[in-house]
Amino acid sequence: MWRSTCVSAETVPVESGQDEEQGTEGRKGFSRDVLKLVSGTTVSQALVIIASPILARLFSPEAFGLLAIFTSITKVLGVVSCLRYEFAIMLPEEERDAVNLLALCCAIVTGISLLTLPVMLFFESAIVTFLNAPGLAGNLWLVAPFVFVTGLFAALNYWNSRTRRYGRLSVARVVSSVAITGGQLAAGFGGSATGGALIGASAFGQGVATGVLGAQIYRDDRRRFSRHVSLTGIRSMLVRYRKFPLFESWSGLLNVSSWQLPSLLLPVFFSPVQVGYYSLAFRLIVLPMDLIGSAIQQVFFQRASNAERDGRLGDLTEPVFRILLRIGLFPMLTLALIGRELFSVVFGTAWAEAGLYTQLLAVWALVWFISSPLSTIYMVQEKQGFGLTMNIANFITRFAAIVAGGLTGSARLSILLFGVAGIVVYGFLCVRLLMFSGIPARRTAQIVGKALLPFLPVAALLGALKYAGAPMILPLVVGIGACGLYYLFLLRKDPELREVFSGIGLPGMR
Structure with a gap:
């Protein structure tokens, strides 16, 4: 049976300097492990991203x-x-x-x-x-x-x-x-x-x-x-x-199948060309997010297994959620506004349609990026039935989205509905996983609202530039520049994010 994993400082006091030292070492260990994975992932993903404009022209x-x-x-x-x-x-x-x-x-x-x-x-x-x-x-x-x-x-x-x-x-x-x-x-x-x-x-x-x-x-x-x-x-x-093949196999099969539905159904209704647009959009929108997300997921799974046994899962989960949100929110929402311009400049005008696909999928990619590392929580708590239910919902909504667009003859509508379905399902999944860890929905909403505030002025500026018909390069420069300044500010002012990238540790591992 699931139990609350939030442990207050009053109920579990730090009784000695040795405990503090062990907590510090735990935080350092988490970030060291993340950074080891990130280093390799950075190089591998950088090669793919650098080569993509060349491959797109070949x-x-x-x-x-x-x-x-x-x-x-x-x-x-x-x-x-x-x-x-x-x-x-x-x-x-x-x-x-x-x-x-x-x-x-x-x-x-x-x-x-x-x-x-x-x-x-x-x-x-x-x-x-x-x-x-x-x-x-x-x-x-x-x-x-x-x-x-x-x-x-x-x-x-x-x-x-x-x-x-x-x-x-x-x-x-x-x-x-x-x-x-x-x-x-x-x-x-x-x-x-x-x-x-x-x-x-x-x-x-x-x-x-x-x-x-x-x-x-x-x-x-x-x-x-x-x-x-x-x-x-x-x-x-x-x-x-045996629960893994009995429940998780079907859950995993539904989950992966739902991810692959665009590549398997778009050619049925349209042609491999639309799949090509989607694949490049998906590749470029997911790879940067996967750079940090997959590394955190690997390490979070291992730490969460121990934290669940110790009754401290909530202490680990909330700071990880905050960090994922701060890393992903600004660039993904920016991409939702300037994706077409970005792809036209980087890959050529032949791939402008792929840029439009990224705009339709960007918000979904953000919600997925946040919830994906946290999804191991239900495995740690052996709630395979919940995972299966969520993946059934994911598959049904995505299948319906692609087919609806296909029947109307619009690939763009298929992609849009696919993204909306992902936002709904993964958003609900994220909230439930945080609740499993002992974090109430109200607290989740507060964290999201605070993270969203810095983006609002940039969104207004980009919207005004596009509405005024500014040259394509201008909103692109503004968007990329704003993202760069945002990350510089976070690394300077945000201690949690700075700890992840500096290897000092991660709050919540105390």
């Missing part, structure tokens, strides 16, 4: 659309490639149990990948026809190995988080980004600017990343594996954490 929107469709298929299958047992790796107190969970994940992903290959080969023609994507023909056999390496990477990733060796993950991410981006650029400049080339480079890069991470883990942890892995232990973990 490859057509249709080629990007084919890559997005292929990636969506692999993500839908990949989410259940370990039957969600990978999430359980973080939970056991005994190392023996975690090791056997990792072995269980490796066995499951191998079996599912072997079953996927003949299915893709046999049904390739039907899949290509349904998705209205003839460019996928001859490439679907890659789905099986792609599912294998991504599923294995997910399991290794959670083992890595459990052992807090975040530097290894940073190396793997950088290597993956270099391999994928390098392969795509080589294909483009070599005259093979096709969707198949983008798909092949992505599969190669993911395989390299999994190999690098797996080699590092095997080198450092092979004695743990040989000492603890057993068939009895694997069977025990299979039963002990």
Whole structure:
């Protein structure tokens, strides 16, 4: 049964300098772990962002659309490639149990990948026809190995988080980004600017990343594996954490499927070109947010598991929520006003439609960015039923949004309704997760209102410039400049945000 996790300073006093020292070390440890992940993610995401304007001029929107469709298929299958047992790796107190969970994940992903290959080969023609994507023909056999390496990477990733060796993950991410981006650029400049080339480079890069991470883990942890892995232990973990395949597999499948609906349904109603616009918009709107969000999620999951056991989850969650809001709110709302101008200047006028898509999705991206790291709360509290319910709602509303736009013949309406559905579902999810942690909705509203105030003057100025018909470059310069000044001010005046980036610590870890 869920219980309140807010612990006041009066009920749990700091009795000694040693306790204060341990609290300080906890805050430092949280930020060190985040920064290790951020460092690798920064380099890998920077490579992708830097290369994107070049790739956008080498490859057509249709080629990007084919890559997005292929990636969506692999993500839908990949989410259940370990039957969600990978999430359980973080939970056991005994190392023996975690090791056997990792072995269980490796066995499951191998079996599912072997079953996927003949299915893709046999049904390739039907899949290509349904998705209205003839460019996928001859490439679907890659789905099986792609599912294998991504599923294995997910399991290794959670083992890595459990052992807090975040530097290894940073190396793997950088290597993956270099391999994928390098392969795509080589294909483009070599005259093979096709969707198949983008798909092949992505599969190669993911395989390299999994190999690098797996080699590092095997080198450092092979004695743990040989000492603890057993068939009895694997069977025990299979039963002990059966809620993950029973509930979380369906929840995860619905969640990922709902994310991939635009890439899978837009070509049915329109063509891969619209998928290409959406994929670039999604890529550029999510990657910067993912830079911090995914790193915080990795570390928050590990810390939240301990905080829940100690009855201090609320003390950890509120400052993390404030930081996520302050990081994401200003740039995402700015992008909602100047996305079309940004894409036209950076990627060329051929991609202006993708810029419009970013404007339609920006507010949803903000709400997602805030709620995503916090979503591990329901896993820590073993509320898998709640997660399943939310993902069912997410899938239904997004499916209805895309289909409604498709039936009216408007891709823009599909994207707009998709974004609105995400705002509603993820907004409700965020409020509920904070309540699970002991933070009331009224307190959440106060935090959001305070964070929103600095953006209002900038929104008024940008709106006035666009209404007056100012040159495209002017609102773009104003928006980017305002974001830069905002972050400089925060780093100077906001102690919580400064602690995250300086590695001093994170309030709430006391």
